[in-house]
Every structure is written in structure tokens, then in C-alpha cells.
Amino acid sequence: MANWVSAGSVKSLQEEKAKVIKGGIGVFYHEGDFYAVDNRCPHMGFPLHTGSLCDGILTCHWHHARFDVCSGGTLDPWADDVPVYETKEENGELWVNQAITVSDKKEKYKQRLMKGLEQNLGLVIAKSVVGLINADVPAQEIIKIGIQFGTTHRNHGWGPGLTILTAMSNSLPKLDTQGRIQALYQGLRRVAGDCAGQPPKHLTGPLSGFSGNADRLKTWYRNCTEVRDSQGAERIVLTAVESGMPDEEISSMMMTAATDHFYMDAGHLLDFHNKAFEAAELADTGLKKSIFASLTPLFSNAVRSEELHSWQAPVNLVTPLKAAFQEIDRLPFPEDPVPFDEKELLEVILSDQPITMIHALTETFKNGASPVKVAQIVSLAAAERIVRFHIQNDFNDWITVLHTFTHAHAVHESLRRTNEPALIRAVYHAAVSVYLDRFLNIPSTKRPVGQKEDEPLIADDFLKILDIQQQVNEAGQWAANYLHQSKDTDALFNTLGHALLREDADFHSYQMYEAASREFDLWSGEGEAEGNTLAEYAQETMIIAAARYLAAHAPTAREIPRVGKIAWRLHYGEKLFEENES
Structure with missing residues (x-):
């Protein structure tokens, strides 16, 4: 009887109908039987004993979540099941067993997370993340659930949600516990939002009996993406994975195709590729097919910047770029890179002389400079545009300079991952985009210079x-x-x-x-x-x-x-319903 607690006399309980006893347990008398449940509504913590009980359904009076009073099961997917307790009568007294069946909390929270993703329920996702983190489930396991869901439940392929989730997973070491929970929750919520209302992704499968080599697959893949054949491209990617092609070679194949045209989709196409390969490093080998296949639909409607007026007039940037690509065609990555004047190259990239800049990049590469280091300088130039962005510009122009910076960053990261020479073309694409953004620095905001404050500055x-x-x-x-x-x-x-x-x-x-x-x-x-x-x-x-x-x-x-904060507070038993508006 160690776990049993008295709820009072049977007679008094029959008269009261509902009562709260030790341990926050709600006891109900209904249709001739006694029931005991956790008195905190699992949705947002409202006391269930103040609700209504009719036809075996216990209804919370805050958001009208409904529960089977016998099993605790909820009729509403946005509310969790409520825990139930065993009861018994002895000598006119009702006893409640405070010990509930201990389930695998980790597995329960994972299942709830999947339900939250499927139903696009933010609070369910947030509560699942809080529960998993507090159950010491590694963040990587939580991220894998989101990656698997996002790549199999969105026929349009890789999207912003998966990009955000991967970006936030990369950012976890920068954040404290509350920040990590918010980062995971918001990333997963964005994945759910992207997939809501979308048909699932069904893989076409690899080519049966393929016996060719990697070079043949690479040629086929580029041919398919050139004519926007996403299904053919998908089958080739799946064949590459099935045949055991190393990830670096798959990256080389896909990144080459992603740079066959200029600055595709304002840089998003290459940026999404970079994030997908980062996600593949986080996930299990079994998810690689769905991750890589999620990229092929992106080619179907991607804008090719060489077709845009801004890349052809008033200065024709397309012709000198193509000439530069012929000069560096298949230029091998230098085993022992030659240093170059990084400050000088930065100034050239930020100048208003695009042809000079293109020639400078070409000579830098031909002289044996590290493509990774050059890409890093281009990323710095793109960030400088944001530092000098004048607030008198149209607000939407923030996105223009952002696109250039994140694309340049993706190029930098991709070159660190693979030494595919064709990817060097993307360095030029990013540099030209930096040039095209120059008008957003006219007038230029003065770069802030650090000054001494009277009081020490605190980060918060x-x-x-x-x-x-x-x-x-x-x-x-x-x-x-x-x-x-x-x-x-x-x-x-x-x-x-x-x-x-x-x-x-x-x-x-x-x-x-x-x-x-x-x-x-x-x-x-x-x-x-x-x-x-x-x-x-x-x-x-x-x-x-x-x-x-x-x-x-x-x-x-x-x-x-705010939803993430609510989930955290509910997990630790705070009573949200008792708050007064200030």
C-alpha cells in the first residue's frame, strides 16, 4: 500500500463528484464508478476538476480538450493523453494508486514529435523537444527525425524548413539550454510547416542492373538537370548511392550541375545543396537517398541568372565569365596553395570594376591560390555589403544582400567539403553578385568604429x-x-x-x-x-x-x-492559467 493514498470516503466523493487529492490527482465520480487522472490538462496545464464530465468525456474548460476519463486518451491531436491512476474501494473509503505505469519516455516523446510534425502542431512539437532534451536524448537524434520527415513528406523536395533545421543544428554549440530548445523546436516547426498539405515524396528507385562507372552517372546527371528532368536526375542520384559512390563524388556530381548555370534561384539552389550535404553528415546512412533525392526537384523551375537583364546590361558579365571559365577549366586544386594579397583582392571585389575583378580572380586561381581561401574573401566582401547597407534602401533589399552573403558562404563551405574544380565557377558567381549589390551601398553607411563606454557592456x-x-x-x-x-x-x-x-x-x-x-x-x-x-x-x-x-x-x-517558452514552463509544472495580465 506504499503508493496508495486515501481520496476520502466513498459517500462524500459521490456527493462532491470531483475532488483534487494529494499529488495533484483529480478524482471523479461518474456513472456509478470512480476515476482518477492527473489534474493538469496535458495541453496547457489547466485544472481538469473544474471541467465538465459527460458521457465518459472529460472536457477541459480552457481550450476544450476532450479526454476519455477511463483511459486518458484524448480526442484532440493537439492535446496529449492524460495519465490515469488505479482506484479501489475498501471499507467505505476510496484509495488511489499514485504510481502510474512507467512507459519509455524517450520513445513516447519521439512518437509525439512525429505526430506534431504530421499534424503541424507547434505546441506538440515544442513539448516533445523539451521532453526529449530533458530525457537526455542527443540533439542529433531529434534532428534526424526532422530530416527524415522533411525529406519524405514534401514532394517539392528540399525547402526552407530543412535548411533552417540544419542551420540551427549547426548553431547549437553557440547557444545555452533555452536557446538550443528554441532552435530545435523552431527548426522542426518550420519543417512541419513546409510539409503541411504537401503530397509525400515517393522515391523512383535506382536504375536496375546498372554496371557503368561514376563518370557515366555524372554525365547523365548533368544532362538531366540541364533539361530540368528532375525524375531522371533522381534515378541517377539513387543509382549513385546504391552503387556505393562515395559522398564526396556524389557531392562533386551534384555541385557541378548546381553551378552549370549562374547564381541559380538567387543563390538558393547551391545554398540548399550545401545544407543538404551538411544534413547528410548528421543523419544515418539510410537517409542519404531521401536527402540527395530531395534536391533534384529544385532544378525544375530554377532561375538561371545568365538569362537575367542585370547580368547582361549595362555591363555584359556573362561573356567574360564564360571566357574565365574556359581559362580555369579543370584547373586542379593546388596541393600547396600559393599565398596572395587578400586585402587587395577584397578591395577589387568591392570595387565597381567587374571586368577587372573577373580577371583578378582568374589570375589568382591560375597562380595557385587556394579556392577555399578565395571563397572566404568573397564571403567577407558579401558581409561587408550588409555592414554598409544604408537604411534608406527599400526594406526588401535586405534580402538581396543576404542572398549574396549566404550563397558566398555556401560556396565557401562546399569548397571545404569537396575539391571539385567546377565548383570554382560559383566563386565567380558570388563575386559578381557582390558587384551587382554595390548600388545598395550608395550611399554607404559608415562602418561603425568601436568606442569606449562609461559602463561595461553586457551582451544581454x-x-x-x-x-x-x-x-x-x-x-x-x-x-x-x-x-x-x-x-x-x-x-x-x-x-x-x-x-x-x-x-x-x-x-x-x-x-x-x-x-x-x-x-x-x-x-x-x-x-x-x-x-x-x-x-x-x-x-x-x-x-x-x-x-x-x-x-x-x-x-x-x-x-x-512564446509557444516554445510555454512548453518549457509546462514541463516544469508552472501554472500558466494563474497569471495576471500586467
Whole structure:
């Protein structure tokens, strides 16, 4: 009887109909029987004993969630089942067994997460993430569930939701516990939103009996993507995986096709490819087919920038680019890269002389420079455009400079993953896009210079700035001042992450935070920032760019992160319904 607790006399309970006893258990007398359930509504914690019980259905009076009082099962998918307790009568007294059957919490939360994804239920997703994290389930396992769902439940293929989820998974080391939960929840919620109302993705399958080599598959794949044949391309990708082609070769095949045309879909196509390959590194081998196959539909309607007027007039950029590609065609990656003047190349990329810039890139590559390092300089130039973005520009132009930066970052990361020579073309694409964005720096905002403050700056103070609209320059100046006073960039990136995750952020804001933080880290690698003025300048650029971009898109209604906070508070038993409006 150790776990049994008295609920009172049977007679008094029959008269009261509903009562709360020790342990927060609601006891009900209904249709001649006694029932005991957890008195906290599993939806948002409202006391169930204040609800109504009719025909065996217990209804919560806050959001009208309905439960079978006998089994605890819910009729509403957005509410969890309520735990039930065993009861017995002895000598006119009712006893309730406080011990409930212990189920596998980890498996339960995983199942609930899948239901939340299938039904696109934000609170269910959030509560599942909180439960899984507190059950010590590794974040990678949670991410895999989202990747598997997103690549198999969206016929249109890889989308913004999976990109956000992968970006947030990359950002987890930058965040504290609350930030990590918000990052996972928001990434998974975006995946669910992308898949809502979409037909599932059914793989076509590999070519049966294929006995050719990798080069043949690569040729076929490029031919299919050239004519926008996504189904043919999918079968070739699946054949490549089935035949055991190494991931690096598959990446080479797909990235070559992704750069056969210029800056496709404003850089999104290559950016999505990069994120998909990052996701493949996180996921199981069994998910690679669905991940890689999710990329082939992107070619169907992708815009090819060489067909756009802006790439052909008033300056014809297409012809000199094609000539440059012929010069560097199949140029091997240098085994021992030759250093080059990085500052000089940065200035050329940011100039208004595109033909000179194209020639400079070509000579730099021909002289044996590292394509990875050149791509890093282009990414820095793209971030500089955001730092110098004038707030008198049209608001939507923020997305233009963002596209260039995230594309340049994707090129940089992709070149670090594979040494496919054809991918060097994407460095040119990104550099030309930096040139085309020059008008967004006319007039140019003055780059903020760090100044000494009377009081020490605390990273969390940045959030107060973003409580007011259009504090773009103020946010950039604050970031510069902070870097002037403090070296605690870990705290700063955690705060920038919270600045992102406390808003109803759009797709591009997630991209901005992840790309800036990653580029910051890459400038820190191998002791590069130690005594290197360009590296220090680059790191400052990434932080100021992120601060300005996030400030431009804040504040919002903040409804999405509020759901994540509710899930956290419910998990720890807080009574949301008792709050008073201030």
C-alpha cells in the first residue's frame, strides 16, 4: 500500500463528484464508478476538476480538450493523453494508486514529435523537444527525425524548413539550454510547416542492373538537370548511392550541375545543396537517398541568372565569365596553395570594376591560390555589403544582400567539403553578385568604429535595443563597442542567437545568424585571427553584419518563441492559467 493514498470516503466523493487529492490527482465520480487522472490538462496545464464530465468525456474548460476519463486518451491531436491512476474501494473509503505505469519516455516523446510534425502542431512539437532534451536524448537524434520527415513528406523536395533545421543544428554549440530548445523546436516547426498539405515524396528507385562507372552517372546527371528532368536526375542520384559512390563524388556530381548555370534561384539552389550535404553528415546512412533525392526537384523551375537583364546590361558579365571559365577549366586544386594579397583582392571585389575583378580572380586561381581561401574573401566582401547597407534602401533589399552573403558562404563551405574544380565557377558567381549589390551601398553607411563606454557592456543589453523598430545603426554601433571592450564573443553569439530565436523570424534571418557565426569561426581557425588584422576585421564584420540584419527585422509579435517558452514552463509544472495580465 506504499503508493496508495486515501481520496476520502466513498459517500462524500459521490456527493462532491470531483475532488483534487494529494499529488495533484483529480478524482471523479461518474456513472456509478470512480476515476482518477492527473489534474493538469496535458495541453496547457489547466485544472481538469473544474471541467465538465459527460458521457465518459472529460472536457477541459480552457481550450476544450476532450479526454476519455477511463483511459486518458484524448480526442484532440493537439492535446496529449492524460495519465490515469488505479482506484479501489475498501471499507467505505476510496484509495488511489499514485504510481502510474512507467512507459519509455524517450520513445513516447519521439512518437509525439512525429505526430506534431504530421499534424503541424507547434505546441506538440515544442513539448516533445523539451521532453526529449530533458530525457537526455542527443540533439542529433531529434534532428534526424526532422530530416527524415522533411525529406519524405514534401514532394517539392528540399525547402526552407530543412535548411533552417540544419542551420540551427549547426548553431547549437553557440547557444545555452533555452536557446538550443528554441532552435530545435523552431527548426522542426518550420519543417512541419513546409510539409503541411504537401503530397509525400515517393522515391523512383535506382536504375536496375546498372554496371557503368561514376563518370557515366555524372554525365547523365548533368544532362538531366540541364533539361530540368528532375525524375531522371533522381534515378541517377539513387543509382549513385546504391552503387556505393562515395559522398564526396556524389557531392562533386551534384555541385557541378548546381553551378552549370549562374547564381541559380538567387543563390538558393547551391545554398540548399550545401545544407543538404551538411544534413547528410548528421543523419544515418539510410537517409542519404531521401536527402540527395530531395534536391533534384529544385532544378525544375530554377532561375538561371545568365538569362537575367542585370547580368547582361549595362555591363555584359556573362561573356567574360564564360571566357574565365574556359581559362580555369579543370584547373586542379593546388596541393600547396600559393599565398596572395587578400586585402587587395577584397578591395577589387568591392570595387565597381567587374571586368577587372573577373580577371583578378582568374589570375589568382591560375597562380595557385587556394579556392577555399578565395571563397572566404568573397564571403567577407558579401558581409561587408550588409555592414554598409544604408537604411534608406527599400526594406526588401535586405534580402538581396543576404542572398549574396549566404550563397558566398555556401560556396565557401562546399569548397571545404569537396575539391571539385567546377565548383570554382560559383566563386565567380558570388563575386559578381557582390558587384551587382554595390548600388545598395550608395550611399554607404559608415562602418561603425568601436568606442569606449562609461559602463561595461553586457551582451544581454543588445536585446533591449531590438525591442524598438529600426535600430539598425544603433545595433551595429553597439556590436562594435562591445567588441572594442570585451573578448567574450561566446556570450555575444549566444545573445545574437536569442535575438533571432525570440522573434517570429523569417527564413533569411536564420540563414544570416548561422552563416555569420560560422564564417566568424572559420576566421578563427588554425590560429588565423592571432595577430592577423584582416582576420580580426573579418570577425568584426560578421558580428556587425549579423547585428544590423537582426535589428532590421525586429521586433515582431514573438508568437512562435512564446509557444516554445510555454512548453518549457509546462514541463516544469508552472501554472500558466494563474497569471495576471500586467
